[in-house]
Amino acid sequence: MSGPSLHRPFPIADVPQWDFETDVAVIGFGATGACASIEARAAGADVILFERNSGSGGASGLSGGEIYIGGNGGTEVQQAAGFNDSTEAFTTYLKMAGGPCVDEAKCEIYGQEALAHWEWLKRQGVPYKGNFLPGKHIEPMEDDTLIWSGSEAAKPFSDFAEPAPRGHVIQFMGWGGGRKLVDILEQRARDLGTQIEVDARAVALVEDAGKIVGAVMRIDNQHRFVRASKGVILATGGFVMNEEMRRKYCPLTFKINDPIGDKDDGSGINLGVSAGGDAIHMDQFFTTCPWTLPEPHANGVFVNINGQRFINEDCYHGRVSRSMIDQPGDRVYLLLDSAHYIEPFEHARMSIAGTGEDWEEVERELEMSEGTLAATMKFYNDHASRGQDPLFGKQEPILQPLDQGPFIALELNFETSYFSFFTLGGLKTSADGEVLDRTGEPIPGLYAAGRCTSGLPAWGHGYSSGLSLADCTFFGRQAGRKAAHGAV
Amino acid sequence: MSGPSLHRPFPIADVPQWDFETDVAVIGFGATGACASIEARAAGADVILFERNSGSGGASGLSGGEIYIGGNGGTEVQQAAGFNDSTEAFTTYLKMAGGPCVDEAKCEIYGQEALAHWEWLKRQGVPYKGNFLPGKHIEPMEDDTLIWSGSEAAKPFSDFAEPAPRGHVIQFMGWGGGRKLVDILEQRARDLGTQIEVDARAVALVEDAGKIVGAVMRIDNQHRFVRASKGVILATGGFVMNEEMRRKYCPLTFKINDPIGDKDDGSGINLGVSAGGDAIHMDQFFTTCPWTLPEPHANGVFVNINGQRFINEDCYHGRVSRSMIDQPGDRVYLLLDSAHYIEPFEHARMSIAGTGEDWEEVERELEMSEGTLAATMKFYNDHASRGQDPLFGKQEPILQPLDQGPFIALELNFETSYFSFFTLGGLKTSADGEVLDRTGEPIPGLYAAGRCTSGLPAWGHGYSSGLSLADCTFFGRQAGRKAAHGAV
Numbered sequence: 001m002s003g004p005s006l007h008r009p010f011p012i013a014d015v016p017q018w019d020f021e022t023d024v025a026v027i028g029f030g031a032t033g034a035c036a037s038i039e040a041r042a043a044g045a046d047v048i049l050f051e052r053n054s055g056s057g058g059a060s061g062l063s064g065g066e067i068y069i070g071g072n073g074g075t076e077v078q079q080a081a082g083f084n085d086s087t088e089a090f091t092t093y094l095k096m097a098g099g100p101c102v103d104e105a106k107c108e109i110y111g112q113e114a115l116a117h118w119e120w121l122k123r124q125g126v127p128y129k130g131n132f133l134p135g136k137h138i139e140p141m142e143d144d145t146l147i148w149s150g151s152e153a154a155k156p157f158s159d160f161a162e163p164a165p166r167g168h169v170i171q172f173m174g175w176g177g178g179r180k181l182v183d184i185l186e187q188r189a190r191d192l193g194t195q196i197e198v199d200a201r202a203v204a205l206v207e208d209a210g211k212i213v214g215a216v217m218r219i220d221n222q223h224r225f226v227r228a229s230k231g232v233i234l235a236t237g238g239f240v241m242n243e244e245m246r247r248k249y250c251p252l253t254f255k256i257n258d259p260i261g262d263k264d265d266g267s268g269i270n271l272g273v274s275a276g277g278d279a280i281h282m283d284q285f286f287t288t289c290p291w292t293l294p295e296p297h298a299n300g301v302f303v304n305i306n307g308q309r310f311i312n313e314d315c316y317h318g319r320v321s322r323s324m325i326d327q328p329g330d331r332v333y334l335l336l337d338s339a340h341y342i343e344p345f346e347h348a349r350m351s352i353a354g355t356g357e358d359w360e361e362v363e364r365e366l367e368m369s370e371g372t373l374a375a376t377m378k379f380y381n382d383h384a385s386r387g388q389d390p391l392f393g394k395q396e397p398i399l400q401p402l403d404q405g406p407f408i409a410l411e412l413n414f415e416t417s418y419f420s421f422f423t424l425g426g427l428k429t430s431a432d433g434e435v436l437d438r439t440g441e442p443i444p445g446l447y448a449a450g451r452c453t454s455g456l457p458a459w460g461h462g463y464s465s466g467l468s469l470a471d472c473t474f475f476g477r478q479a480g481r482k483a484a485h486g487a488v
Numbered sequence: 489m490s491g492p493s494l495h496r497p498f499p500i501a502d503v504p505q506w507d508f509e510t511d512v513a514v515i516g517f518g519a520t521g522a523c524a525s526i527e528a529r530a531a532g533a534d535v536i537l538f539e540r541n542s543g544s545g546g547a548s549g550l551s552g553g554e555i556y557i558g559g560n561g562g563t564e565v566q567q568a569a570g571f572n573d574s575t576e577a578f579t580t581y582l583k584m585a586g587g588p589c590v591d592e593a594k595c596e597i598y599g600q601e602a603l604a605h606w607e608w609l610k611r612q613g614v615p616y617k618g619n620f621l622p623g624k625h626i627e628p629m630e631d632d633t634l635i636w637s638g639s640e641a642a643k644p645f646s647d648f649a650e651p652a653p654r655g656h657v658i659q660f661m662g663w664g665g666g667r668k669l670v671d672i673l674e675q676r677a678r679d680l681g682t683q684i685e686v687d688a689r690a691v692a693l694v695e696d697a698g699k700i701v702g703a704v705m706r707i708d709n710q711h712r713f714v715r716a717s718k719g720v721i722l723a724t725g726g727f728v729m730n731e732e733m734r735r736k737y738c739p740l741t742f743k744i745n746d747p748i749g750d751k752d753d754g755s756g757i758n759l760g761v762s763a764g765g766d767a768i769h770m771d772q773f774f775t776t777c778p779w780t781l782p783e784p785h786a787n788g789v790f791v792n793i794n795g796q797r798f799i800n801e802d803c804y805h806g807r808v809s810r811s812m813i814d815q816p817g818d819r820v821y822l823l824l825d826s827a828h829y830i831e832p833f834e835h836a837r838m839s840i841a842g843t844g845e846d847w848e849e850v851e852r853e854l855e856m857s858e859g860t861l862a863a864t865m866k867f868y869n870d871h872a873s874r875g876q877d878p879l880f881g882k883q884e885p886i887l888q889p890l891d892q893g894p895f896i897a898l899e900l901n902f903e904t905s906y907f908s909f910f911t912l913g914g915l916k917t918s919a920d921g922e923v924l925d926r927t928g929e930p931i932p933g934l935y936a937a938g939r940c941t942s943g944l945p946a947w948g949h950g951y952s953s954g955l956s957l958a959d960c961t962f963f964g965r966q967a968g969r970k971a972a973h974g975a976v
Binding site for chain 2: 101371
């Protein structure tokens with residue numbers, strides 16, 4: 001009655017011919033798809049990887065190439081820096097980072113396997129300089145390896161899990177190492193014999209009696225039919241570029257304006273659901289405004305429009321940013337003194353909203369009521385000078401009084417400042433990458449990983465840099481292995 | 489290969505025989521199902537209504553029987569009380585109450601039609617005393633009709649929509665008029681010739697080439713097959729009683745512990761999704777702790793564990809309660825002075841956490857840092873005594889200084905206090921009750937209304953009493969009419 005659709009499996013009986021035949025079909029060529037292909041090939045399966053663009057990349061290619069790794073005593077880089085990261089601490093942190101959306105099974109297995117995954121990444125040829133860069137960084141400005149990339153050392157996380165830096169960044173000068181990471185993984189997938197088909201967009205899954213046995217691709221404006229005897233792996237990314245899906249499932253993102261992704265239109269989520277898959281935690285998203293740049297700004301204090309603080313500013317910049325979005329009104333203020341103020345990073349599109357010789361004057365310039373911001377800062381400074389933050393537990397060395405005038409309030413406006421974001425909700429999968437139906441049963445022949453699933457980075461308030469690429473690369477591998485071995 | 493399932497349409501080819509044959513099958517006998525049946529019968533369709541319990545009720549039967557009505561100059565009750573409620577003000581409020589989750593089409597049509605719906609309710613026999621009860625009430629203690637039941641008169645709503653009370657409560661002594669409302673609607677459905685089958689649980693929809701043509705019911709431990717030539721209407725309620733679904737789609741509800749509902753296990757949502765339906769805003773929930781009881785407590789001030797206020801306490805008790813859940817930690821405090829304190833409503837399970845001759849003493853008893861709660865209250869009282877709340881815009885007469893010692897802090901603990909809640913997410917439907925697929929197209933033969941859909945009460949922070957029954961009764965009617973007329 002109708003053609004192939006993202007929203008309805010295509011019956012095998014209607015397939016006119018097979019244009020491609022393989023064991024495993026992988027859809028999407030970011031880090032997830034590359035890792036899935038590598039493992040499926042390594043397990044002996046024939047693999048065709050389809051990508052809608054003309055080359056690899058996806059959102060992974062736009063990233064910093066940072067992967068969240070720890071546990072089992074730590075990588076050699078962590079150990080050299082003095083961090084013997086236990087599996088328990090690492091796993092506990094992963095679970096806390098998942099918050100109310102946590103997938104405990106995924107945290108457990110990654111907690112156990114992350115160190116082995118690190119070794120695997122290096123074996124694929126991913127280079128690491130091997131040094132630790134202390135301080136507060138979004139990504140290293142040069143080619144350093146290990147950074148603090150989450151809220152590990154901040155409350156409440158540090159009360160429950162021994163902190164360690166776990167963001168491992170590919171050796172690459174400056175930001176944007178994700179492109180290099182994908183290039184290396186692509187080369188590895190090619191070397192292992194993965195067949196790669198670009199400019200090929202998935203438009204439907206092919207079903208045979210409840211089992212997914214292939215896909216319909218759009219290539220050169222024609223439908224092409226792919227037989228995948230061992231299954232299909234969805235690796236298509238999230239839905240941040242699909243406004244209609246965001247409106248239905250993640251409407252809070254309309255408060256901000258800078259989606260990051262690469263054609264992340266949720267097609268894989270729709271394909272998975274069409275086969276009976278379950279899309280979960282679809283309201284969750286990561287966001288950040290790069291407010292810790294320049295680095296002295298990391299010592300600033302945030303207040304909302306009522307002059308109230310709302311979080312310990314020493315936690316991860318994305319956790320702070322996600323909390324900003326929960327505040328009343330359309331903006332928050334980053335407060336700095338002359339000891340810490342530097343002209344802000346232009347890209348962040350922050351503006352100076354108020355200045356003053358004392359905090360009272362800043363308060364007046366922001367047209368806040370007398371005794372709001374100034375009282376907040378008096379309280380903060382009094383305690384900070386004694387090394388205390390009784391409200392939120394912010395800790396030294398980030399905890400410092402802001403008492404050297406003149407003073408400045410930078411405005412972070414949700415409408416106009418740079419708040420990048422991407423979605424975290426997606427298909428519910430098993431820890432080995434099977435797409436699960438609404439009863440929790442695997443859908444035969446269907447696998448998924450990365451941001452078309454809900455994985456390690458499940459909760460916007462708990463995001464840490466490197467969690468998404470950890471999820472993409474590790475669970476992409478899991479899906480590749482499971483598909484190659486798991487024929488029914 | 490398998491039996492009937494909530495998660496997979498049952499093929500018509502597998503139906504062994506039809507045990508029931510009708511035009512329209514309605515599933516669920518709360519207010520939604522009753523109204524759908526009435527309208528479908530009135531339109532000349534044969535109707536069988538199936539209910540899993542032994543009688544009508546559902547969550548509607550547990551409610552206060554209050555319906556949110558206004559617009560077109562207001563009901564005669566509103567007018568007699570001096571409120572000429574415009575359609576524009578009413579519709580604007582409905583849209584604001586939907587927040588980021590708003591369904592504008594539903595707000596528009598209900599804005600236009602609510603007054604006619606009021607007349608229809610009365611024609612069904614729903615009695616209203618016809619008076620206005622001023623003040624702050626969760627439900628009338630006696631049999632009064634009209635109350636302020638939302639945040640109409642509070643910021644920010646009052647800045648955009650002329651306020652009016654719109655909660656219209658069935659004439660019934662005390663709380664719990666929802667039972668009477670359902671009884672009346674049931675009688676009307678019976679009088680019109682609706683066939684009613686109780687102890688009948690839906691286990692699958694029956695599909696014929698993409699069209700829903702019936703349902704499989706579980707009756708007396710046997711599968712019974714229902715042919716519904718004009719379609720099936722889902723009226724099964726939300727998923728608050730399904731912990732597995734809450735964990736996947738609405739995990740924040742695990743902060744609180746008092747679900748309200750009646751077997752609301754999400755079965756209708758699952759059935760709708762099984763047919764290709766789209767479940768949206770699944771993270772949204774209503775919650776309230778009855779903190780405005782006794783009424784003088786409505787004059788209290790809320791602070792979080794850091795001694796910060798977080799909302800104008802003159803808005804709807806549920807909006808205030810939903811904001812509590814967003815605060816850090818596991819509790820908030822309701823601050824009262826001796827002029828307003830009365831022993832709290834026992835059912836709320838609040839406890840006295842601190843008392844003092846001044847706010848400084850309360851602050852110490854709560855083990856808050858010096859200059860937190862006491863400073864908040866000094867600021868609040870200074871401004872309240874001048875009729876101002878510069879932070880949140882709370883207004884008189886609720887805005888009153890709390891300056892007559894001794895003072896009291898009541899603890900509302902998320903774990904132990906009474907926070908009732910129910911889910912708001914569900915199937916995406918058209919304004920006339922068709923279940924829509926993920927592309928926005930109606931699924932032939934499938935209709936839904938009430939809390940198995942996302943409707944007027946779409947956003948937890950915007951909930952107002954009466955919105956859910958308004959949605960159930962009005963859109964239940966819409967679905968009934970559409971199903972009766974809409975055979976393809």
